[in-house]
Every structure is written in C-alpha cells, then in structure tokens.
Amino acid sequence: MADRSGIELVCPAGSLPALHAAVDNGADAVYLGFRDGLNARNFPGLNFSAADARSGIEYAHRRGARVFVALNVYPSPSRWAAATAAVDAAAEIGADALILADAGLLAYAAERHPGVNRHLSVQGSASNWRALQFYRERFGIRRAVLPRVLSVAQVERVIERSGLEIEVFGFGSLCIMVEGRCALSAHVTGESPNTQGVCSPAHAVRWVERPSGRQARLNGVLIDEFAPGEAAGYPTLCKGRFEALGSVMHALEEPVSLNVLDILPQLMAAGVSAIKVEGRQRSPAYVAQVTRALRAALDACRRDPASYRPPAVHAAALERLTEGRTHTLGAYSRPWQ
C-alpha cells in the first residue's frame, strides 16, 4: 500500500500489466503515456489507449496510488490539436497530474484544467531555480523533474529556492545529455525525443554479423562493434564506441545505469519529493522487481536514515537489471561547484 510520508516512488508503466505491477509492488505513483506519439517513450506496442488509462487510474486509485500522464514532446503546429486533445483526455479520465514540457501546452493546461496538477517534465530542461521560477509563475506548476545533470548539493539548492516539489531520477537508463536539449538522434535518424518522443529509434537499428563480430548500426552509422562473446548493447547514440584522438572509446558515455540506492538518505535530507524510475519500455516483470526493491529501500531509509544501508538482497536485484551490469551515481556525486 502506498505511503506518502516519505519520498514518493514514481514508477513507469508502458502497459496496463506494468501499471498493475508497479501499484502492486508499492509504487506511490505511476506515470504513463497515451498511444499517440506525444510522449517521450513513443515505441511500437507501448503505451495506453484512453480506455486502458482510465482502467489503470481506477486500479491505482482504489489502492491509494496516483497516476501521472506524460505528454512531454514539443508538439509541432500540425500536432497541436492532437496535443491539446490529449491534455483534455487526461484531465477527463482523472489523471492526478500532467507531465508537460512545452510552454505553450503548459499554458493551455493551466487555463483549461487549472484543477489538474502540472509537473514540468525532465524534457523541459530546467536545471536551475530561476528557470523553475519562470514555469511556476507563468503556469503554476506544482512539481518539476530535474535533468540528470545536477549534483545532490545543486538539487538541494534548487529545492530551497524554487518552492516546488522536486522529482529526480533514481534508477534506469542514464541520459548523459540534458534532456530536452539533445538533437543527436535527430541528426543521425531524423527522429528525436523532442519531436517524436524517440531516441535512436528501433526501426533505424540494424544488426550486422561479421566475422570480426556483431555491428550495431543506426540509420547506417556504425555505433558499435561487439567481439564474439561480448555482450551487445542497444545502439543508443551517446553510448556507442567511437574513435577520438586515435583511440576507440565510449567517447560520450558508457552503457551504465543510474542507481541512487546508495544515496537515498542524502536525497531525503535534500528535500527531494519523489524518486522516478526510468523505463516505460520495460516489461511488467522488470517494473515489479525495480519497484519492490526501491520500495524496500525507501521504507528502510525513512525508518532510520542515519543507519541506512542499501538492503543487500534488493541491491543485488537491481544490479542484475542494470545496463551493462554496472551502475553510476551520475552527476549526483559531483563535488559542489
């Protein structure tokens, strides 16, 4: 059963079974997107019809959990009507919050549905309190999801100065670029998170078997080559191996996952309102495992932050689910600037 006295656990749902898995395993809130190409996980076979979303919201509400609807692409003029219709639909089926990035869409939601909470999406790229002040004053946002670029000390500062609930990423794939400010995928494939809600889209991926190994290509561009026996990761552009200064390396980022299990007490002390799990594209089983592990860790941390240690069994479970089997604290662990 959900517990709101500590940090809220916000889990991903790409389908109704995933939503059930999140709620059943202790998520305080679940976030989802419609099947309309207007959210940042616009993948084939993923996301919700309005009817499924309504059913999911009922399921969650009966069990004390909330549901947030992500509408976090930046709609082009030709998709504006679809975007506002999606905002209306989310409000109509009883979403507890809208996760929005586009300023125009935030203005629309604030005007038409003032009673529905507005959260600034990570895609809104707000990495400082002054930018958040803009969104709070103009559109009355209640919460913001911060880009994965800030240290814990910087997160704390943002919380102090912004007067908003702050949600940070806690587990899952790691964007090394500021979300909402990355056009790498647009450059190589013509499709991007901002416009189509996709990064390094699956339809552009081609695996090529060579005697030397397996090549991962994105729209023809060689992103990586894996030796026989080497684990082959999805060719996300920023996680490829490239040649720089004469060496082949992960020039931008290694394929690792973010995992804040070790620093939950610091995040709690900083005043973080919610921890977000990445992964609406993941299976219900994955969502269940991650939710269960983070629920246990958050509960342990809330009970006794001073002597908190990541629960071993759950830490091990999360480790098995991380990309490349390694994890990082990302920017959280940077020294204070």
Add this chain to the structure above:
Amino acid sequence: MKLSVGPLLYYWERPDVFAFYRALALAPVDSVYLGEVVCSKRRALKQADWAAIASELSAAGKEVIFSTLALMEAESELAALARVVSASVTIEANDMAAVQLAGGRPFVAGPHLNVYNGQTLRLLGALGARRWVAPLELDAAALAELLAERPDGMECEVFAYGRMPLAFSARCFSARVRRHNKDDCSFVCGEDRDGLTVYTREHEPLFALNGVQAQSAQVRNLIDRVSEFETAGVQMLRLSPHSDAAVPFAQVIEAFAHAVRGERAVECPASALPGGYCSGPLLEARR
C-alpha cells in the same frame, strides 16, 4: 535577408578572440552575438572585455546581442546572468532563467529554448521576444509550419553555417576523451579550435566535441538555400564562427553576403574540417 555571426562556441585564446571581432567590424554582417554559451569556466574574456568588443562593433554599425549560457546549474552562473541582464544590453536567451530575468524587455529567443509551435512562440513574444532562432533539428517543412503561426513583428533567424550544436551535458567531453577530470580540466577544450572530431570505427566523422557540448562533425552550409529561406519568410541567417584553419571565415561571410544580395553566387570556400558540408538537419548520403 540579414546576416548574423553567432556566438563563438569554442574556447580560443584571448588575442585570437579580439582579432576575430576586430575583423568582424568591417565585415558585411548586420548582427553579432557575443558571450559564452557553452561553459562558465571559460573566462579568458571578462565581462569588461566583451563590453569593449561590443562598443567597437556597435560603433561599426552592428547590432550587438549577448548570448547567455545554455546549461545553467550553479548559483554563480545565475549571478553572472543577472549581471548581463542588468547591463541594459539585448540578450539572446538560451535558458528560461534568462527569459525570466529579461522578461518584459526585448530579447532574442535563442536556439536552445525549445520553440516548436505558435503557442510557445506567441507566449515568448508577449514576454518580449522580438526574434527567435529556430531549433537546429527543425527541417524546412516544420519551419514553414511554424513561420505561418508566428506573431506579427517576430523575426526568424536560422542557423545557416557551422558545426551544429546538438547537445549539452553536465560532462565535459573534451576533458573525458583526454582522461581529465572535469573539475581539473586544464581547459583542454582550448586545444580544439573548431571542436574535436569524433569518428565512427569506420572513420566516418560523426560528432565534434566542444567542452560540455556535442556538435555535428559536418558543417551545415545552407548557402544554396538562401532564396528558399527568404521566400519562406526568414529574416536572418546565422554564421557560426570557425577558425581560419578550418575555413577562411571572412570568405564564408563574403559568399553569404553575395547570396543574400541575390548576386551571382560567389564560391563558398571548402571546409577543411573532417566531415565537410551538409545542407540539411540530417546526415547526408546515408546507406
């Protein structure tokens, strides 16, 4: 059609920066964007230096605009932003923090604000935006849609020449590839006067690393499409600075100046940077 020179995205040595802008005073461009957009640790030029450059350029008849940092995290960065805004200059806002501080006064909505529809554009217009630089990832069709919805008096500027700024990170890539820690970066980004080219393992130039910024390896060059943009209602084309080792920048300006005057095309000099030119938002000739 007017021409602008965008902010210098690379970290050049002080004398080189002064020399670059001294030459620009005489160049056939209408507007010049000054200031540091990429990394607040780059302090070869102080605010007073930028102000001096600004007065020289203004005296030469150029419109001068200060571009603000794109990725703002630290309190010191917000304080520096506040100083620029209070100095009564026109700014190019590259973060909503800048819009928040400059709101109510005329400003340019920079390429790193996400403006993808008429509603957002009108909202920024009501706050004082008089010009906006289209996001780099927009193709011509998406741009045309947006132009049809812009408010009266809102100018549109398009990034027409240069390695394309594609992404920003908390990580310094220039330091990373040299195995330096970001906090002890030794300003190694200064070694790459036009960014550090990253190749695929098939030696195809893909990206260019410039501090915390990732750029395209290819140089976008829209000189053959000037009349197309003019017809579409674009008022200004942006040329992004490169070192003369990459391309004789004065000749690039000259070629664009001919093109916008509708005169017989002058040959745009070839780029010596790995990757050459591309004319669209996408990598070209992909198989």
